[in-house]
Amino acid sequence: MARRSCIAALIATAAGSASLASEDNHKYCIVGAGPGGLQLGHFMLTAGRDYMVFERNARAGSFFEKFPIHRKLISLNKRNTGRDNPEFNLRHDWNSLLGNPDCVPVTNRTTERFPHADTLVEYLRDFARPQETAGRIQYGTEVQNIDRSSDGLGFTMDVRNAAPRRDRSVHCDVLIMANGLWTVNKPAIDGVELMTGYESLPSTGEFMEAKSVAIFGMGNSAFEVANAAADYVSPNRCEDVICRSPAMNTIRRSPAPVPLPYSAHE
Secondary structure (H helix, E strand, C coil), X not given: CHHHHXXXXXXXXXXXXXXXXXXXEEEEEEECCCHHHHHHHHHHHHCCCCEEEECCCCCCCCHHHHCCCCCECCCCECCXXXXXXXXXXXXXXXXXCCCCCCCCCHHHCCCCCCCEHHHHHHHHHHHHHHHHXXXXXXXXXXXXXXXXXXXXXXXXXXXXXXXXXXEEEEEEEEEEECCCCCCCCCCCCCCHHHCCCHHHCCCCCHHHCCCCCCEECCCHHHHHHHHHHCCCCCCCCCCCEEEEECCCCEEEECCCCCCCHHHHCC
């Protein structure tokens, strides 16, 4: 598959015989122990590379402990494809990672077509375990700053360990950022401070009981919130999803009715 070959190419381009590295000196540094960091780390582990994954939280896949807010993934978990081809079947499993047959895939963990996010969290923890056993993931380690090394070869990261609290520097020949886009996106509009951000919502729509609701945005998060609100808001008010057009810099109301996530999955 294309994603396998891309990762293999990345490893091959920087391959070479590396001497045993100290704790703070690694050939490869991966920032983030989410799906991307775990996948690349797994291939490096099996290839015998000198690498380290740095994760600021205490566990792998911690992003999915909170997001999506309403805990239903929109990534397909198609357990039965009618085919015996494992490559074809994997294309319909949008949650499991590659190359670790000992880790039970998401398709064998739940029958839900769009699984609960906790299922993915459990899977990522299991996938990370071989790297944890090999001492290749440092949890509770936050990257504070990244610079080019003084000799121009590689990178120097300033990191902070949570417990025990300790600041130190780490040298990496190759640095891979796999931490995702975790900064909150706040639109530059007047009154944004009066809005409730997606990241601050409770996990159910109960707080919207009998209220009129306007949702700003038309991405996955907006439709997720609209779906959660549908059972609680005032009649016909769940259609008030508002989007901003970057091209026209205007605000327009979306055509009613707004398609909800379950109708947009397929």
